[in-house]
Each structure stands twice: as C-alpha cells, then as structure tokens.
Amino acid sequence: MKPTTVGVIGTGRIGRMHTENLVHAVPNAHVKAVADPRLDKAWAETLGIPVRATDVDMILNDPEIEAVIITASSDKHVELIRRAAAAHKHIFCEKPVAFEPQAIEQAQAAVDAAGVKLQVGFNRRFDPSILKMWEAVRAGEVGEIHQLRVTNRDPKAPPIDFVKRSGGLFFDFAIHDFDTVRFLSGSEIVELFAVGAVLVDPEIGKAGDVDTAVITLRLANGALGVIDCSRQTNYGYDQRFEVFGSKGSVFVTNTTPTTVVSSSKGGVVGDKPHENFVGRYREAFIAELSAFVAAVRDGLPVRVGAEDALAAVKAAGAAKTSHLEHRPVRLSEDVQPTSGGKRR
Amino acid sequence: MKPTTVGVIGTGRIGRMHTENLVHAVPNAHVKAVADPRLDKAWAETLGIPVRATDVDMILNDPEIEAVIITASSDKHVELIRRAAAAHKHIFCEKPVAFEPQAIEQAQAAVDAAGVKLQVGFNRRFDPSILKMWEAVRAGEVGEIHQLRVTNRDPKAPPIDFVKRSGGLFFDFAIHDFDTVRFLSGSEIVELFAVGAVLVDPEIGKAGDVDTAVITLRLANGALGVIDCSRQTNYGYDQRFEVFGSKGSVFVTNTTPTTVVSSSKGGVVGDKPHENFVGRYREAFIAELSAFVAAVRDGLPVRVGAEDALAAVKAAGAAKTSHLEHRPVRLSEDVQPTSGGKRR
C-alpha cells in the first residue's frame, strides 16, 4: 500500500513542526506539497518536498493529494476547510477551527456533505500520559468521577500582537483545557464560572484580554472541574491533570527533558518542565498525525472531530461571558460574548 | 522559671491529643487539670495529671492555672471563652470558635476586656512545610502572587451524626483552607464563588450538607485562589498547597509515613499520604501549643487569633451563601446563610 499523499497549508511555527513530523516520524505519509504565501523554499527543499507553493490552489487542485493539514492563520480555517472538502480532501485542522459555534457547524456540514474526514488539533488527546490516564479512568480505577483538575500555564506570555488576534485566553489557551476535561470525563460541561485577571502584563489587559484565570465547571455526570491558567511561569510549561473519584485519584505530572538531580548546599535541584509545547507534546504531535493518516488509510473515524471543536468553543464562549458578566453561565444558554466581534 | 500551668477543657479525640502533646512534647507546660463530663480518669492518671474533673469549674476556679485549652464541643466554645476570660485565664481554643461572626466578636470583646490571650487552633500555620512556604513567599521567591491553590481531602467521610452538628463542609472543613489562603497570601478574601455537590455519600446530602466543593476566590491583592475539597479519598489525607506568582511557584506536596518505594511487575509503588490529620500535622499540633505556651510565658502576641477565626468564618458563610444562591458573593455583604439556624 502506497504512502498517503499529503499537502500542508500554512507553514508558520506549527505548520513547520507538523510538516517535519510528517516527513520524519509519521508512518505511511508522503508530503507532496506545502503552500504558504511566505514559504521558506529552502526549508521545504531540505525536507525533499516536491511541490513548494505560495498558492493553496496548487494543493487543492492536485488530484494526487488525498489529505491536507490546515495550519494557516486561524481566521482562514473555516474557509480552507470548506474549499478542501469541496476538493474532496481529508482534513486535519489546527485548533481553533473557529471562534463562533456557527462557523464550526458550517465547516462540519461541508465535510459531511463531501464525505471527508475532519480531525481537529487537540494534541493532548494523543499524549502518552494523558492517554494512559484516560484508560485508567475508563477502566474504573478512580471509580465515579468527583473532580477534574487542569493546570495550564505557559512559560512566557505571547507577543501582544498575537494576543490581539488569538481570541484571548479562553478561546486560544483554555480551549485545550475544556477539551481535556471532556475527554477525560467522557461527559459534557453543563455550567461554568470563570474569573480572569491581568496579573502578568498590563498590555494584555489593554488588548482586552486576561492572562490569569480560574474556571469552575459542573459536568453532566455530576462531577466538578477546575481549570487554572496562566500566561507565564518562568519555570517552563506547566501541564498537570488530575481525575479524582470514588476510588482514588489519577494524576499526570510535568515531564522534564532530563532526570538529573543535583544535591548540594543549596538544595536538591531537579530539571525544569519542558520549555514549551513543542518539547512537552512532541510524541502527541506525532501521534495525532499518525492517527489521522491511519484513519484516512483505513477508512476509520477520526478520534477527535468538529463536534469536539464545537463543544470546546461553546465552553470558551461561556467562560468569556461568565468572566465579563461575573456570573455562572449554563452552556445551554445561547451565549454570545458581547465583545466577541472585536476578538478576531 | 516554672512551667506554665495549664488546664484542658474537653477530652474528646482532639482534647486528648492536645493533652498528650502538652504532657510529652510541649516545653515548659504543666497540665494540672483536665475536665470533661465523661472524663476517662484512668487515661488522665496515666499521664500524671493531678486534677481529673468532670466539672469545668475545677479549672476555672483554680488560681494556679494560667491558661486553658478549650476542646469542648464547638457549641460551647464561646461561652467557655467568656468564662475563662472572666477568670483571667489565657485561652487556646480549637476551631471553630463559632459559626456566627457576632459570636466571635463577642468572644474577642471578652478576652480584650480581660486582657488575656486567645489563640485559635489553625494548626496548619505551624506545619514545617507550610511555614517554610510562607517564608519563601515572604522572601519574595514567587514574586507577586497570582494564584493560590489548596487541595483539602479527608480520607473518609465523617459519621453523619458529626456532619449534622459540624457546621457543614464550608464551616467545619474548608475553614482551614480559608485561613491557609489568608496566611500564605498575607491578603484578604474579597469575593468568592462556591459550588458544592453530594458525590461521596447521599446521606450527607440528606443531612443538608455537601461532600465535594470547589471554591474560587479573589483576594484584595488581586490574586486568584482556588480551593477544592472532598470528604473521601480512600488513599489517605490529601493536603496540597501552591502559591504561584510572577517569579515562579512554591508547592507543598503530601507527606508519607515512610519513603519506601517498591518496583515490580505491577509498577513503582510508593507509600500513601498520612492516614489522617493526627499523623499529617503531628509536628504542627505540638508547635501550635508550644507557641501558645511561649506567648503566655513571654507576654508576646499569639500568632493566630480571634480576628483570623472571624475572617475564616465570614469566608465560610459567604461560601455557603454562594453555594446556596448560586452566585459570586462579596465578603463585604452582610451574608447570613438562610439555613444557618439549622446548622448548629
């Protein structure tokens, strides 16, 4: 069986990472083309990618290309999904698919109509530790779930420019946490209460966003959840997860680049957590594309799709509303954060 | 300088523990008397305590006794404080001093009028790990505080009988967490949002209480806090604390009775956390009484007093209101949980 032929649309930081993983580490994938208005052609040549385009049509019109990886800027995701679906390409799309539920529903409708697959880039679902935790929960090791906890802290605040177009902390950052809670619990978020604050950088506040937040959740299965977020740790990428229930607790601690421990007068010093998501989720990024390629080849359903993107975006919207209106918000409300239009 | 002569009022589980610590481990203390309507006289005799009374007057009327330890049932605390103050005894009172702010204020007024000391039993403030964390925070190691996290989980749910008279999860259990947040942050709780649930035992729900809760806090210094509580872990007493700020994080993990680690086919297995508060806070319980005795002897202020009890009880009341009314509650509101009367 031949490798699956893939094209990558968008070669920013994440796009380049996915491309390199597809070339080096994902089984049965052949990257035939990359497209980006500002493509670094030397980089693509080094990877041995035959078609190095500035125009996405070079990918969408190529009948050999079976699947596309959409890593263009977020505001183009839905349009690209619709065009790729129309061109009968299977689709892997980075999160966020969109900031509005309706847009995601339209994307979903497009892929459904075309009969192609759409996998969404919630990489954590493919992390070995989180997957093992999920298996433990499924196997009943914690019994009935009582609480879920997610700590999500970036090492450094992103540039203000990114903050402005990112959708903000709830849509850009905590969106992974909403998905993680849904994934680990196997349940839906019914209601949440979010408080945000500007503690890291006043510029983030001026840009209309927060950099610190705590979100309390109530799930359909009765469990409570709590997410805490920060844009800056100084000590690396802090990613901790816990599912606690009637029989006990399963916890995922941080990973570190090394296991070196130094003991001296000053204390017992271990390595810091991985510096950022690239190191922390390296295996997960490879695994999510491997799973996508395998799903395409074997005609199997993808493990995380548009409905998951939709649920996470609804939660992000509710969190923003909760924060702005200072009240608990049910996800069944038709919440539309009032300042939503300025977000993108 | 002679040892300080002490009387213990109330010899339930906590009263006996404090008495034994005073006899065996607290420097410069002499337990002259214990009083309890259902006193186990053989136990008191074994400890070499001369006066073994069923009537508290034997202690209050003894001019040699300089200080009393009040560990009677919670509903008698305020009355005993007033009588001990009137008898010019210094006072150590177990938490909760009372469930109503007004009662605590009356107790405070009584000790102020008598010019005696009143220390409250917030033992965590004397735990070596929490103290070291507090010092690190004071020394600026975390920079400005952005978040505080407290996980407080009991190994087993208490008997329903206790639940009914305990004041409930917020007043009996989370009260330590409110104090811990105030202690570690050096700031006041301004507002909170609490969600509770009955997940451990439906009988707890029938008794009008919850067994699981998540409380989000906003502090005067701008920091956010989150407390999560549960009445049952199955794996021991789970006590974790984190202060996170502009420079990094300080964390206190669980303590274990041993450091044994077994590696075999089944995994790498370490010891469970201490079984309950007696083991976990053994050093803290000794240290709080040692500090109380030292404060009495040296004429120094106590390290945790009625104003701390008051602040914690106000937070507990606000948490109960928040949970019942399903909204964020400011502590400056004159909150009186409507079902408060049934609590005691």
Add this chain to the structure above:
Amino acid sequence: MKPTTVGVIGTGRIGRMHTENLVHAVPNAHVKAVADPRLDKAWAETLGIPVRATDVDMILNDPEIEAVIITASSDKHVELIRRAAAAHKHIFCEKPVAFEPQAIEQAQAAVDAAGVKLQVGFNRRFDPSILKMWEAVRAGEVGEIHQLRVTNRDPKAPPIDFVKRSGGLFFDFAIHDFDTVRFLSGSEIVELFAVGAVLVDPEIGKAGDVDTAVITLRLANGALGVIDCSRQTNYGYDQRFEVFGSKGSVFVTNTTPTTVVSSSKGGVVGDKPHENFVGRYREAFIAELSAFVAAVRDGLPVRVGAEDALAAVKAAGAAKTSHLEHRPVRLSEDVQPTSGGKRR
C-alpha cells in the same frame, strides 16, 4: 502496672537525646536517675529527674532501678555492662559495644549469667521505612534476594579528635551498614572486600583512618551486597537502602524536613535530606527505647542483641583487614587487624 524505672549512664549528646526521649516520648518509662561525671544538673532538673549523680554507683546500687541505658564513652561499655548485669539491671547499650569480638562475647556471657536483657543501639532496625522494607522482603515482595545496597554518608566529617578514638570508619560508621545488611537479608556476611580512601580531609588520613569506602559483600544466601560510605556530603545525611531480587526491588529514599518544592528560573528545588541522624532517625530512636522498655516489662526477648553487635564488629574487622591487606577476607578467618590496638 507501674512505669519501668530507668537510669541513664552517660549524658553526652546521645545520652541526652535518649534521656529526653525516655521522659517525653517513650511509654511506661520513668527516668529516676542520670549519672555522668560532668552532668549538667540544670538540664536534668528541667526534665524532672529525681536523682542527678556524677557517680554511676548511684544507679547501680539503687534497687528500684530495673534497667539502665549505657551511653557512656565507648571504651567503658563492656565494663559497665558487666557491672550492670552483676547488679541485675536490664541493659540498653549504645553501639559499639566493643571493638573486639572477645569483649562482646564476655559482655554476652555476663548478661547471660545474670539473666538480664541486653539490647544494642542499632537504631535503623526501628526506622519506619526500613522496618516496612524488611516486612516487604519477609513477605516475599522481592523474591529471592540478589543484591543489597546501602549508601551511608554523613553531612560533615567529625572532629579529628573523635576520629582518633572512634574506631575508624569501618568500626564506627559502617558498622550500622553491616547490621542493616544482616537485618534486611536475614542472612550472614560470608566474605567481603573493602577499599577505602582519604578524599574528604587529609587529617583523617594522618589519624590513620579513611573517609570514603566501598565494601562489596557476599552473603550466606548467595546474595551480593555493596555499601558505600562517606564522611561528608554538604547536602545533609544521605541514607539510602535497596534490596533487589528475583521479583523486583524495594528502595528506601532519603527523608526531608519538609515537602516544599520551589519552581523558578533556576530549576525545581526540593528540600535537602535531614541534617543529621537526630532528625533522620528521631522515630527510630524513640521506637528502639520503647521496644526495650516493652521487652523488659513483658519479659520478651529484645529485637537486637549482643550476637548482632558481635556479627557487625566481626564484619568491621574483616573490612579493615581487607582494606589494609588489599584482598577479599572471609569472616570465618580469625581476623585481627594488626593496627587494631591503636584504634581505641
């Protein structure tokens, strides 16, 4: 049943620690007397000890005293054991009982003739972690034992004056390790090979001792063992133990005064191990005396006796010979380190 009446002979550092433990923490013990030529009488008075003597006869001639704790200087241990046995006192004697096997055998003969108990101060056997490890080994958790490892490192080298009269690294320091290997394995040391070096302090070398050593052991049950020792860590008292066998491994890691972990730019910093044996083995020191008092009261055998002191001293002698003669030494050899006489 009345408390057991005890006298303490020798109130140096260890003697004072044992006395305080007997007064404060050991159940059913009454310290009637302490004796030391240079007794600090104020200290003894504070503890409420009635008889504060400079002459040991005050203890040996007191018919009320049932048991003695011998913590005088090491060279007087055997003579004191003989006199105490003759006075029909049960005996707890700090290690080392003596440096020559014959002297220990004489002490044993004396206590046997008098029908009194003799417990030796191998405190590690009463440490909660080591005890739990021992139970795991007994319960078959590691299967058949293949290897034992002991790391024994002191925080700071002792004063040269102590080095000179201590018996040296093998007799004073590694003697605990030989006993630990025997205790954990339930087997006897058959042969060993020791290498020593002077790496910490040349003055230790001038005093005829080593400060660093590695000792390889072969046990009667076929297992191999390895002990590594150092007189100086700079990072606290390093005490690690492992039993490894056909089914897996049981490990005891270091204990720390707190569980505080600080994460910042500089790394993830945990607490150092306990500063010295007083903190590390606090519970063990209390437990060994509690067990001794219980054995006296209940007429039960002691858990560690003269035969254990003898076996450990024979191993220490063999290690010294091995180091000096640079060859493996069997414990069945009648080894007498040639420079042994100068040691004391």
Add this chain to the structure above:
Amino acid sequence: MKPTTVGVIGTGRIGRMHTENLVHAVPNAHVKAVADPRLDKAWAETLGIPVRATDVDMILNDPEIEAVIITASSDKHVELIRRAAAAHKHIFCEKPVAFEPQAIEQAQAAVDAAGVKLQVGFNRRFDPSILKMWEAVRAGEVGEIHQLRVTNRDPKAPPIDFVKRSGGLFFDFAIHDFDTVRFLSGSEIVELFAVGAVLVDPEIGKAGDVDTAVITLRLANGALGVIDCSRQTNYGYDQRFEVFGSKGSVFVTNTTPTTVVSSSKGGVVGDKPHENFVGRYREAFIAELSAFVAAVRDGLPVRVGAEDALAAVKAAGAAKTSHLEHRPVRLSEDVQPTSGGKRR
C-alpha cells in the same frame, strides 16, 4: 551541501533501529544501501533505501557511500572495520568492537592508516541526562569526584544462545558501565575488584557466565567507583548513575514512558522505567548517529573512538580475571582471562 551518503552493514535488531533513525531522524544523512545475508527487503523498501543487498561488497565498492554503520554480528566487527577503512569509508561500529585489546588496536591502526573516522557505539554518552550530568561535573558542581555509582539492570535475561556468544556479562553488558565511569569521571580505571554470581538463571551459569555482579573500581584521580549489574529486574530497564564529590552529588534517575501517578487504597503507583534500551536511549541513539554524521561532514573528531573501546574492553577483561581469580586486578597487568578463548 548534500546529505552524507551512508550504508548499513548488518540489519539485526540494532541495525534496523539505527537504519530507521538514519532515515527518519538524523539530519543530513541519506541511507543509500543496507546489506545483510538475511536482509528483509520489504522492510528496506518501505524505508525507501535504493540498494538492498545481501553482500557487503555492494556497500564497500560503492564510491558514493562515504560512511558505513557496522551492526553485523560482533565477531565480524574488526574484519569489517579493516575492509571499510581500506575502502576509505568513515565508520560507526556498534560495541563491542572486539573482545581482545589487540584486535581493537589492529582496527585502530587500520583506520589511522586510511585516515578515516571510527566512532564506537557507546550510546549513553549522548543521552540528554547523562550529558547534562557530565556538564555539571565538568562545571565543578560536585567539586572533586569521590565516588561514582552505576546501576545497570536489564529487564529480562537474554536467550542462552546470546549469552554464549555475547562475551559474557563483563564484556557485553558491563562494558557500557566501564565507559560511563570513564566518561563521567574524565579519569582512567586503575584497578578493580569484581564479584559475580548466578542468581537469575542457572542456565547462564552452565553457559560459563554470571548474571549478577558488583564491581569496585579505583580511578587514577583517586575516586572510587562501584558498578552493580543484573540481567533481570521484572520492572523494566534500570539505569541509574551518580557522581558524588566534595561539593555534592549529581544523580540520574530512571526515565518512564509516562508521568501518570495513581493513588488508591493499594498505594501511590507510578509508571515503571522504560521497558528496554530502545525506549530508554531513543534520543541517545539518534544523537550518536547525528554526531557521527556531523563529524564526517564537518571534518571534526568523533566524540568516542577506538581508544574508548580499548579502555572499556581492558576493564572488562580485568573484571573477568578478578572474578575468576578472586582478587583485585590492576589494569596495567597484562591480563588475559584464561577461559577467554571459550567466550566467543
């Protein structure tokens, strides 16, 4: 600059792993050919390797091939090195280069004569944790080195067939440990004492080998070292390293596939160490080939060469002699283990 063209000679387990790493993960390498008498051609085709040969001459005679990876069976290593050197190929050779010092010297002479590079497969030198430890030692963090400790334990004993031709525990297994001690200390092994035992599997003993060993070392810089080895853990691949010195200690603990920790009635259970060397040293295997390719391209010296293979083999020979003759052995002795000829 074009990728460096490489041929792989020998496609057993290790050969296949190296080939896949070269294809997928090593920058600037092009695997043009693989050769093995029993080559799995489908496997090679999937990797896109153009030349799939059963005869090594297809590689040695190809002028485009600049470098070879020798992963044939150990007894052919020296002959292949000589032929590859004669064909002016740079050489990466898996350990062991040979079991006799003379053979390694001949190999070294051949590569020196041809002016090609020879890198030896001591993968640990490229492990991120061990490298960081090495940097800490070089930076003076432990001060002067007093002790080195290596624990090397395989998860499962190899097949007896492998044991017979492997060279035995000292040559096949502990050889990595000798190199690690030399690498971390920056010093040479002067003398050692080895004890071995057959505790895992009597068949290993019948094959003339041991499965358990402890080796004490004395280094030229005065430090002591200790290596403990076992062929079977049941709990994964146990690889621990410590360098301890005048200022403190640097330790490398085991790595685990996940960071999941489960707490329940049964204890607090973490993941086992990686199952075997493939998982444990994945990054190291990629890094050693990346370094080799980079050395070839940039004309730089290799980081681990024939002289390191020679030193490790001399130590292995001395260890075998020490074990057989039951005495400490100096590496300056011209040791030739008497049963050496039967080993291979």
